[in-house]
Amino acid sequence: MTALQHRPLGGSDLIVPEICLGTMTFGEQTTEVDAHAQLDLALAQGVNFIDTAEMYAVPSRAETYGATETIVGNWLKHQTRDKIILATKVAGPARSLTWIRNGPQAMDRANIRAAIEGSLRRLQTDYIDLYQLHWPERNQPMFGQWQFDPQAERGGTPIREQLEALGELVREGKVRYVGVSNEHAWGLMQFVRLADELGLPRIVSTQNAYHLLNRTFESGLTEISHREQISLLAYSPLAFGHLTGKYLADPAAPGRLTQWPFFGQRYAKPNVASAVAAYVALARQHNLTPTQLALGFVRSRWFVASTIIGASSLAQLQETLPATLTPLSDEILTAIDAIHLQYTNPAP
Numbered sequence: 379m380t381a382l383q384h385r386p387l388g389g390s391d392l393i394v395p396e397i398c399l400g401t402m403t404f405g406e407q408t409t410e411v412d413a414h415a416q417l418d419l420a421l422a423q424g425v426n427f428i429d430t431a432e433m434y435a436v437p438s439r440a441e442t443y444g445a446t447e448t449i450v451g452n453w454l455k456h457q458t459r460d461k462i463i464l465a466t467k468v469a470g471p472a473r474s475l476t477w478i479r480n481g482p483q484a485m486d487r488a489n490i491r492a493a494i495e496g497s498l499r500r501l502q503t504d505y506i507d508l509y510q511l512h513w514p515e516r517n518q519p520m521f522g523q524w525q526f527d528p529q530a531e532r533g534g535t536p537i538r539e540q541l542e543a544l545g546e547l548v549r550e551g552k553v554r555y556v557g558v559s560n561e562h563a564w565g566l567m568q569f570v571r572l573a574d575e576l577g578l579p580r581i582v583s584t585q586n587a588y589h590l591l592n593r594t595f596e597s598g599l600t601e602i603s604h605r606e607q608i609s610l611l612a613y614s615p616l617a618f619g620h621l622t623g624k625y626l627a628d629p630a631a632p633g634r635l636t637q638w639p640f641f642g643q644r645y646a647k648p649n650v651a652s653a654v655a656a657y658v659a660l661a662r663q664h665n666l667t668p669t670q671l672a673l674g675f676v677r678s679r680w681f682v683a684s685t686i687i688g689a690s691s692l693a694q695l696q697e698t699l700p701a702t703l704t705p706l707s708d709e710i711l712t713a714i715d716a717i718h719l720q721y722t723n724p725a726p
Contacts, residue, residue: 379700379703379704379705380703380705381703382395382396382397382423382424382425382703383395383396384396385609385683385684386609386683387508387555387582387583387609387683387684388555388557388580388581388582388583388607388608388609388683389580389582389606389607389608390555390582392463392507392508392554392555392582394427394463394683394684395424395425395426395427395684396677396682396683396684396685396702396703397420397425397427397684397685397687397699397702397703398425398427398428398429398465398611398684398685398686398687399416399417399420399425399427399428399429399686399687399688399695400429400613400686400687400688401413401428401429401430401434401446401449401450401688402430402431402434402435402436402446402688403435403436403688403689403690404430404434404435404445404446404449404450405434405435405442405445405446405448405449406435406436406437406442406445407435407634407637407690407691408689408690408691410449410452412691412692413449413450413453414449414452414453415692416689416692416695417450417453418453419692419695419696419699420695420699421457421462423699425699426461426462426463427463427465427684428450428462428463428464428465429465429466429585429611429686430446430447430450430464430465430466430467430501431446431447431466431467431469431510431512432444432447432466432467432468432469432478432493432496432497432500432512433467433469433475433478433512434446434447437638437640437641438475438477438478439477440476440477443477443478444496444500447466447497447500447501448500450464450501451500451501451502451503452502454501454502454503455502459503462507463507463508464501464503464506464507464508465506465507465508465509465510465557465611466497466501466506466508466509466510467509467510467511467512467559467585468485468489468490468493468494468497468509468510468511468512469482469493469512469513470482470485470511470512470513470514470515471483471484471485471515471534479492479493479496484515484534484535485511485514485515485534485535485540486535486539486540486543487539487542487543487546490540490543490544490547491543491546491547494506494509494547494552494553498552504551504552505551505552505553505554506552506553506554507554507555508554508555508556508557508582508583509544509547509553509555509556509557510556510557510558510559510583510585511540511557511558511559512559512560513559513560514558514560514561514562514565515534515535515540516532516534516565517530517531517532518562518564518565519562520560521560521644522643522644522725522726524726537565537568537569537572538572538576541556541569541572541573541576541578541579542576542578544556544578544579545578545579548579555579555582555583556579556580556581556582557581557582557583557584557585557611558581558583558584558585559584559585559586559611560585560586560587561584561586562599563598563599563602566581566584566599566602566606566608567602567606569581570602570606570608581608582607582608582609583608583609583610583611583683584599584608584609584610584611585610585611585612585613585686586599586610586611586612586613587612587613587614588610588612588613588614588615588676588679588682589612589614589615589616589617589621589672589675589676590617590621590653590657590671590672590675590714590717590718591617591620591621591645591650591653591654591723591724591725592614592617592723592725592726593718593722593723594723594726595610595681600681603681604681609681609682609683609684610679610681610682610683611682611683611684611686612676612679612682612684612685612686613686615672615673615676615685615686615687615702616669616672616673616698617645617654617672617725618633618634618635618641618642618644618645619631619633619634619635620635620645620650620654620725621654621657621668621669621671621672622667622668622669622672623654623658623661623668625654626651626654626655626658634690644725645725647724647725648724649721649724650724650725652721652724653717653720653721653724656717656720656721657671657672657714657717660710660713660714660717664707664710666704666710667701669697669698669701670701670704671704671706671710671714673685673687673698673701673702673704674701674702674703674704674705674706675706675711675714676702677702677703677704678705678706678711685702687699687702
């Protein structure tokens with residue numbers, strides 16, 4: 379294990395630790411007492427970057443809507459605010475989520491404004507360091523979809539209007555920097571172009587799934603990351619537990635995928651099990667745990683500003699925090715690429 383490092387977030391002057399604590403289990407799998415213990419442990423280890431969202435806890439339901447931000451806010455009010463880097467997200471259109479602003483139908487000014495006011499209230503703060511659009515309003519493949527379907531086109535709020543709404547929040551001091559999540563190349567470049575043309579806030583990061591079973595970010599998005607100074611905040615680095623290897627030995631092992639099987643659709647694809655078995659074997663060959671291999675790989679990528687790790691318990695976080703800082707040799711990274719070429723992105 380090496381020492382925790384810090385990296386610039388995109389083209390901003392915000393310097394973030396290479397580990398970010400994800401909080402989506404808070405209020406569902408994780409009690410408030412355990413959540414606060416996790417936050418205390420992370421901060422003690424130098425991880426002062428916290429990511430949440432208005433729709434959390436996950437899975438989203440009326441009974442737990444806003445619980446995660448409330449739990450984080452109850453902890454945050456006892457901290458020195460400017461020592462914490464706080465990120466949250468506005469939920470995109472999802473008519474089925476009626477408990478979130480009556481089922482958000484657009485990423486327009488009114489919805490973004492309502493979302494930020496609710497988040498600030500629950501988080502008990504007057505500003506957010508990084509405010510992110512949780513998923514795009516427009517038609518695009520995401521959350522396990524892997525093909526663009528032009529027949530699914532629909533109307534929506536122009537990206538210019540979304541940026542203008544975010545710009546208002548930045549001018550008012552309610553938001554320091556803006557980012558996106560679950561974005562693709564076309565969307566990133568539209569945000570960049572319009573920001574530059576209109577003098578609006580530039581996005582500094584995109585929060586996308588990235589792990590050994592899904593390296594699709596490397597196809598096109600890494601060039602944008604480099605040329606436009608947009609960092610990746612990598613979520614699901616363990617592929618919902620698959621990359622720990624636990625589901626190889628026992629498909630019914632305790633975890634989110636067995637508790638809520640619908641999360642598994644992203645991983646119910648050919649070659650997932652074969653790829654996981656290959657990575658697990660590689661880890662053991664080098665006296666690493668599969669968790670160390672998976673987390674160490676994400677950390678090694680130059681375009682990843684921070685790896686978002688989440689835990690359902692303090693004990694789990696005590697394992698994953700140091701595992702994320704596992705250095706990987708060139709020999710191991712070369713072997714990872716060989717497996718990747720054999721089983722390319724089995725869970726996009």
